[in-house]
Amino acid sequence: MEAKQILPKMPKSWNPASKPHKFCPGCGHGLVLKALGQVIDELNIQDRVVFGCDIGCSLLSWDFFNVDTVQTHHGRTTPVIVGIKRANPELITIAYMGDGGGYAIGSQHLVNAANRNDNITAILVNNTVYAMTGGQMAPTTMPDQKTETTPYGRDIKETGYPMLGPEMVAAIAHEGAYVARGSIAKFRQLKTFIKKAIENQMAGRGFSFVEALSTCPTNWRTNAEKTWDFVENIMPQYFPIGEYKVPGGKEE
Amino acid sequence: MGSKPIEGERKVFMTGNEAVAWAALAAGADIMYGYPITPQNEIMQYWTRLGPKYNKKFLQTEDELSAGFTTIGGVLAGRRAFTATAGPGNVLMQEPMSMAEAMRIPTVVVIQQRGGPSTATVIYSQQEVTLTCFGGNGEGLRVVYSTSSHQDLFDYTIKAFNTAWKYRFPTFVLSDGYQAKMRESVVIYDPEARGIRMVPTEPFLGKAGTPGEDRPAAHLRNTYNIEEELLEVLSKDIEEYERVAPEIIEYDAYNTENADLLVIAHGVVFRSAAMAVKELANQGYKIGYFRPITLRPFPREQLRQAAQQAKQLLVVESAYGQLLKIVQDNLYGLNVPIKTLLRPGVGITPEEIAEKAKALLAGKEA
Numbered sequence A: 001m002e003a004k005q006i007l008p009k010m011p012k013s014w015n016p017a018s019k020p021h022k023f024c025p026g027c028g029h030g031l032v033l034k035a036l037g038q039v040i041d042e043l044n045i046q047d048r049v050v051f052g053c054d055i056g057c058s059l060l061s062w063d064f065f066n067v068d069t070v071q072t073h074h075g076r077t078t079p080v081i082v083g084i085k086r087a088n089p090e091l092i093t094i095a096y097m098g099d100g101g102g103y104a105i106g107s108q109h110l111v112n113a114a115n116r117n118d119n120i121t122a123i124l125v126n127n128t129v130y131a132m133t134g135g136q137m138a139p140t141t142m143p144d145q146k147t148e149t150t151p152y153g154r155d156i157k158e159t160g161y162p163m164l165g166p167e168m169v170a171a172i173a174h175e176g177a178y179v180a181r182g183s184i185a186k187f188r189q190l191k192t193f194i195k196k197a198i199e200n201q202m203a204g205r206g207f208s209f210v211e212a213l214s215t216c217p218t219n220w221r222t223n224a225e226k227t228w229d230f231v232e233n234i235m236p237q238y239f240p241i242g243e244y245k246v247p248g249g250k251e252e
Numbered sequence B: 001m002g003s004k005p006i007e008g009e010r011k012v013f014m015t016g017n018e019a020v021a022w023a024a025l026a027a028g029a030d031i032m033y034g035y036p037i038t039p040q041n042e043i044m045q046y047w048t049r050l051g052p053k054y055n056k057k058f059l060q061t062e063d064e065l066s067a068g069f070t071t072i073g074g075v076l077a078g079r080r081a082f083t084a085t086a087g088p089g090n091v092l093m094q095e096p097m098s099m100a101e102a103m104r105i106p107t108v109v110v111i112q113q114r115g116g117p118s119t120a121t122v123i124y125s126q127q128e129v130t131l132t133c134f135g136g137n138g139e140g141l142r143v144v145y146s147t148s149s150h151q152d153l154f155d156y157t158i159k160a161f162n163t164a165w166k167y168r169f170p171t172f173v174l175s176d177g178y179q180a181k182m183r184e185s186v187v188i189y190d191p192e193a194r195g196i197r198m199v200p201t202e203p204f205l206g207k208a209g210t211p212g213e214d215r216p217a218a219h220l221r222n223t224y225n226i227e228e229e230l231l232e233v234l235s236k237d238i239e240e241y242e243r244v245a246p247e248i249i250e251y252d253a254y255n256t257e258n259a260d261l262l263v264i265a266h267g268v269v270f271r272s273a274a275m276a277v278k279e280l281a282n283q284g285y286k287i288g289y290f291r292p293i294t295l296r297p298f299p300r301e302q303l304r305q306a307a308q309q310a311k312q313l314l315v316v317e318s319a320y321g322q323l324l325k326i327v328q329d330n331l332y333g334l335n336v337p338i339k340t341l342l343r344p345g346v347g348i349t350p351e352e353i354a355e356k357a358k359a360l361l362a363g364k365e366a
C-alpha cells in the first residue's frame, strides 16, 4: 500500500446520508459496492440504474446508493429485477445477492434467467457462509471449513462440494452472456468485470453475471491478516478468478 | 394493430379464462408473467395469442415464486402487470404477495381455484379462500373479489387493476376451474365506453431525473431494524385499509327482510344458492341470500344487518368451512344459529341446497 495515497472520493452515486455504511469492519460487501459505485459513475448511468438487493447482508445496501433501489426477499432479487427489465428495457437493472440467495434458495431463478439470456446484471457476493443468519454453511462453504452448521468442518461426503457458480452459469448461458469471477482482493480487476457486465447489458447482449469473492471476518472469526489470507490465497484455490464467458469468446 | 382490443361492446360466448384475458387487454394491462397450471393455463394461452397484436408482453417464468416476483417487478416499473395461478401455484404465490402487501405494491393475481390440499384435483374447489385472503405472513391487507359468472370475471378483472392502483393493496380475482373452463355468454366492452376510467399507473422505480440531484432516490424496503418501526408502518397500512374498506366492499343480497333462513354463499356456489333461494321464495318460503363479493375486505356490517333479521343462517361452500370461519368471525356476538352445507372440493347443486334449506325451515336438522 502506498503511504501517501490521497483519501479516495466517495463515488458520486453513493448515498452520503447512509454513510458510514452498516457492514462490519473488514467486510467485503463495501468494496464490491464501491466498485459498482465507481462503475455507475464512470458509465454515467445513475439516472437509469435500478438496483435490487437480496436478504442477507446485502440487504444493508437498501439505501446505499443514490439510485432507485428495491430490497426484495431472500433469493428473489433475480426475478424482481427480471420483471422490471422486461417491463421497462430502458432501465439498467442490477440484482445484488449473497451466495445463499443466488446459489441455494434462488438458484432456480439464476439458472433460468441465465438460460433465457435475460438482459440484466447479477452480482453475487461469495463469502462462503450465510452471514446474516449467523454463519451457517452456504453452498460455497469450502471443504473442511467450520461454520455454525458444520462445526467439525464441511464434510464433502455428506454435504457435497462448494457450488461453482460462474462455471455453472457459463455452462448454461448463451452467446451474448458475460460471466466472470472476481475478488475484492483484486479490486481493479473486479471493477473491470463489473463494468464489462453492465456494459454488456447496456449493449443489449443479454445476461451478465459477476461473482465476487469476499470477506466475512465476523462469521469467519478471523483477524485482519487471516481474513485477507483467506480471500486472497485460500478461496481462489477452489474458486478460480477470471472471465468465464465473454461475448465473442475472448475471455481474459 | 395498436388499436383498441374492444371497440364499444360486444356479446360473446367464451370460457372464463378467455374472458379474463380479454378483460386484462381491455383494462390496458401491459404485461403478464405466469407459470402453467390447470385450470388457469388458457389465460396465458389467450393472452399470448391476443397480446402481441397490441404490443403486450408475456414472460413464462420458472415457477410461481418467479411469476409473483416478476409481476412485482413489472408493477415497480410502472406497468399494469398481472399473473394467474391456482392450487399449489397459489401456495407459492403467497411469498411474493406478502412482499406486495408489505410494500403496497399493486399487483393483480387471478386465482382459478382447484381441489386441495396439494395436487389433489385440477378442476374445482373453493378451498383457496383462506390462502388467498390470509396466506402471507401478514395481516391479509389485500382485496379479494370472488366471482360467480363470466360477466363477473370480465368486470372484476378490469376492476382489480383499478382497485389495486387506486388503493395500492395487492388485489385478487378469486374464481375457480368451473368458471375458468366452461363457456357462457358475456358482454365484453371497452371500459371507456362504459365510463370506466382506468386509474393511471406510475413507476415506483426509474422515474425521470437523477436521484440525489433532481429528486430523492426511491429506497423501497420491507426490512426494519426495530419492532416499533414495523409497527408504525403496519399501523398506517391497517388504518388505511380500514378507512378505504367501505369504498371497496361489495355484496349482493336478496329478500333479507323476509328471511327466516339466510343462505350465505360466494363464487360459483352462489349461483346454485341464488337459484335455490329464489325458487323457494317463489314458493312462499321465508328465505333470502347474502353473497359477499369482496371476501377481503368483508362486508361485515351488511352481513350482520341481514343476519340479525334471520332465525338461522346456512353457509354453503365447496370447502370445509373456509367461508364459514370468515362469517363466524364477522358475526361474533350475534345470536343466530349457523348451519352448514360444506362439501370440500366438489360442486353443490341448487337441489341439494333447496333440500337442506327446506329441512332447516321445517325445523328438522338435516
Ligand SMILES: Cc1ncc(C[n+]2csc(CCOP(=O)(O)OP(=O)(O)O)c2C)c(N)n1
Binding pocket: A055, A056, A057, A058, A074, A097, A098, A099, A100, A101, A102, A125, A127, A129, A130, A131, A132, A133, A138
Ligand atoms: C425464505 C427465507 N428463508 C430464510 C431466510 C433467512 N435468511 C436470511 S439471510 C439468509 C442467508 C444469507 O446468506 P447469503 O445469501 O449468503 O448472504 P450473506 O448474508 O452471506 O451476505 C437466510 C437463510 C429468509 N430471510 N427468507
Ligand code: SF4
Binding pocket: A022, A023, A024, A025, A026, A027, A028, A029, A057, A127, A131, A132, A215, A216, A217, A218, A219
Ligand atoms: S456479517 Fe459478514 S457479510 Fe455481514 S456485514 Fe458483517 S462481515 Fe459483512
Ligand SMILES: [Mg+2]
Binding pocket: A056, A098, A099, A100, A125, A126, A127, A128, A129, A130, A131, A138
Ligand atoms: Mg453469504
